[in-house]
Amino acid sequence: MSRSYITTPIYYVNDKPHIGHAYTSLAADVLARWKRLEGHEVFFLMGTDEHGQKVEKAAQDAGLDPQAFTDKVSQSFRELATVMGFSNDDFIRTTEPRHKAACQALWTELAKRDEIYLGHYEGWYAVRDEAFYGLDELTERDGVKYAPSGAPVAWVKEPSYFFRLGKWLPELLRRYDLPAGHPERIDIAPESRRNEVIAFIKQGIKDFGADSPKLDLSISRTSFTWGVKVPGDEAHVMYVWLDALTNYITAAGYPDANAERWKFWPADIHFVGKDIVRFHTIYWPAFLLAAGIPAAKRVFAHGWWTNEGQKISKSLGNVIDPLALVEEYGLDPVRYFLLREVPFGQDGDFSRAALARRLNGELADALGNLANRTLSLIQRNCEGKLPAVAEVAEADAALFAGLNALVGEVAGQLNAQGFHLALEAVMAAVRDANGYITVQAPWALKKTDLVRMNAVLRHLHTAIRAYATVLQPFMPGTMAALLDQLAVPEDQRGFAALATPLPEGTALPPPAPLFRKIEVA
Ligand code: ME8
Numbered sequence: 001m002s003r004s005y006i007t008t009p010i011y012y013v014n015d016k017p018h019i020g021h022a023y024t025s026l027a028a029d030v031l032a033r034w035k036r037l038e039g040h041e042v043f044f045l046m047g048t049d050e051h052g053q054k055v056e057k058a059a060q061d062a063g064l065d066p067q068a069f070t071d072k073v074s075q076s077f078r079e080l081a082t083v084m085g086f087s088n089d090d091f092i093r094t095t096e097p098r099h100k101a102a103c104q105a106l107w108t109e110l111a112k113r114d115e116i117y118l119g120h121y122e123g124w125y126a127v128r129d130e131a132f133y134g135l136d137e138l139t140e141r142d143g144v145k146y147a148p149s150g151a152p153v154a155w156v157k158e159p160s161y162f163f164r165l166g167k168w169l170p171e172l173l174r175r176y177d178l179p180a181g182h183p184e185r186i187d188i189a190p191e192s193r194r195n196e197v198i199a200f201i202k203q204g205i206k207d208f209g210a211d212s213p214k215l216d217l218s219i220s221r222t223s224f225t226w227g228v229k230v231p232g233d234e235a236h237v238m239y240v241w242l243d244a245l246t247n248y249i250t251a252a253g254y255p256d257a258n259a260e261r262w263k264f265w266p267a268d269i270h271f272v273g274k275d276i277v278r279f280h281t282i283y284w285p286a287f288l289l290a291a292g293i294p295a296a297k298r299v300f301a302h303g304w305w306t307n308e309g310q311k312i313s314k315s316l317g318n319v320i321d322p323l324a325l326v327e328e329y330g331l332d333p334v335r336y337f338l339l340r341e342v343p344f345g346q347d348g349d350f351s352r353a354a355l356a357r358r359l360n361g362e363l364a365d366a367l368g369n370l371a372n373r374t375l376s377l378i379q380r381n382c383e384g385k386l387p388a389v390a391e392v393a394e395a396d397a398a399l400f401a402g403l404n405a406l407v408g409e410v411a412g413q414l415n416a417q418g419f420h421l422a423l424e425a426v427m428a429a430v431r432d433a434n435g436y437i438t439v440q441a442p443w444a445l446k447k448t449d450l451v452r453m454n455a456v457l458r459h460l461h462t463a464i465r466a467y468a469t470v471l472q473p474f475m476p477g478t479m480a481a482l483l484d485q486l487a488v489p490e491d492q493r494g495f496a497a498l499a500t501p502l503p504e505g506t507a508l509p510p511p512a513p514l515f516r517k518i519e520v521a
Pocket of ligand 1: 008009010011012013019020021023024049244245272273274275276303304305306312
């Protein structure tokens with residue numbers, strides 16, 4: 001059986017969940033659900049990143065000890081997962097014993113292989129990013145230096161362990177360039193991000209020479225204690241990104257090669273935001289390769305949302321709360337909008353007008369009405385019983401042309417994380433079906449040609465069943481309701497089942513509206 005291991009970033013528990021958290025996890029959830037419908041054995045992981053100075057500071061500000069603080073905030077991320085309908089198979093917290101054990105085992109392995117050495121670190125550190133920066137990357141305002149991300153930096157000087165990152169960079173470049181499908185290839189998407197990563201590494205090698213200790217990475221800190229202790233030197237805690245990235249193998253059972261879940265490693269895809277690409281495509285595979293562990297196969301970086309044209313920030317007070325959105329518009333419309341509106345991988349704008357346009361135009365008018373008109377006609381004109389499978393006449397050809405290819409087309413798009421294109425493909429089919437129902441006018445056939453009326457309604461039922469089936473990963477609740485209305489049994493909602501028509505005479509329950517329209521201000 002094919003397997004898929006799909007991950008989201010683990011989220012910092014310094015604050016409550018926002019739209020960015022919901023978005024990355026939603027994309028991962030849709031892919032996980034799709035793969036399950038394809039019959040894959042899926043392991044879908046989410047979790048929280050609970051160590052580091054940033055979280056320690058947030059706990060202090062909240063007047064709580066870090067463990068109590070992380071217990072509380074981590075819970076709000078679990079709630080987000082429930083409210084958003086995420087189908088994750090595990091939820092990892094980096095404060096769990098299994099994770100500390102995995103981090104220490106990875107460290108020990110790296111040390112054993114002479115990939116780590118003790119030195120001294122001096123440099124500019126941004127707590128908000130939990131990252132070091134070079135002086136040439138910084139800007140200065142009012143005597144304060146800032147990282148390119150806008151986070152303030154401070155000079156840090158302390159003893160530190162280093163990871164020999166430099167020596168792995170040429171190997172990473174080689175792997176990014178291997179042909180698609182090569183088992184050692186590290187795939188970075190979209191292409192623009194891949195180019196960025198490659199340029200960044202090449203610049204580093206050009207500036208310092210491959211193998212230079214200047215390219216090595218500081219991976220421990222002594223200035224705070226909220227982290228995983230370095231084995232054998234407890235004055236140090238591990239750099240939070242080494243700790244955090246390791247979650248992906250912890251959950252697969254590392255270091256136990258006999259763990260039931262180890263079969264899932266290497267991960268098929270890490271979903272990340274564009275701001276954390278470097279950590280996932282450079283540091284992470286380098287740590288793994290240095291420890292003799294295969295690297296994840298693919299990293300996909302999505303873009304960032306703005307809110308009504310404005311950058312989202314706490315100081316502007318325009319943070320989008322996903323729970324409030326779901327409360328206001330309902331879960332599935334929000335899930336649909338987030339993946340439909342913006343090409344996955346690009347930045348995009350969240351606006352109420354755009355949301356209303358998509359929901360009213362595509363869900364309520366196009367899909368909702370198509371289903372409602374068809375099912376109401378079957379209810380009224382066919383005594384609520386499914387007409388027999390009918391021959392595909394010339395007039396029906398266009399309806400079926402798109403239909404037969406739909407699953408393959410959506411699968412192709414989703415395998416490339418083209419969520420918006422997948423939805424566009426389904427919506428194009430739905431538009432065709434609306435054209436078909438208008439032209440065939442089955443309501444008028446009742447008086448003129450009952451045989452043809454039955455055929456048209458049966459064809460429409462077949463088409464709507466296919467749309468509902470492929471849309472399940474995007475809108476699980478609403479599509480389950482639609483499949484109920486179509487009388488598709490629960491065990492026949494996978495893609496393979498589309499080949500088996502429902503029997504003639506199947507009783508359909510009375511239809512009910514699936515989507516409600518939103519008032520546009
Ligand atoms: O980075 N639009 O945690 P985090 C879209 N703990 N996505 C956004 C966004 C926006 N406006 N703002 C943030 C971390 N994000 C680390 C990850 S993984 C081993 C460790 C995304 O809580 C952002 O791109 O800061 C990132 O993927 C996530 O939300 C924020 O994660």
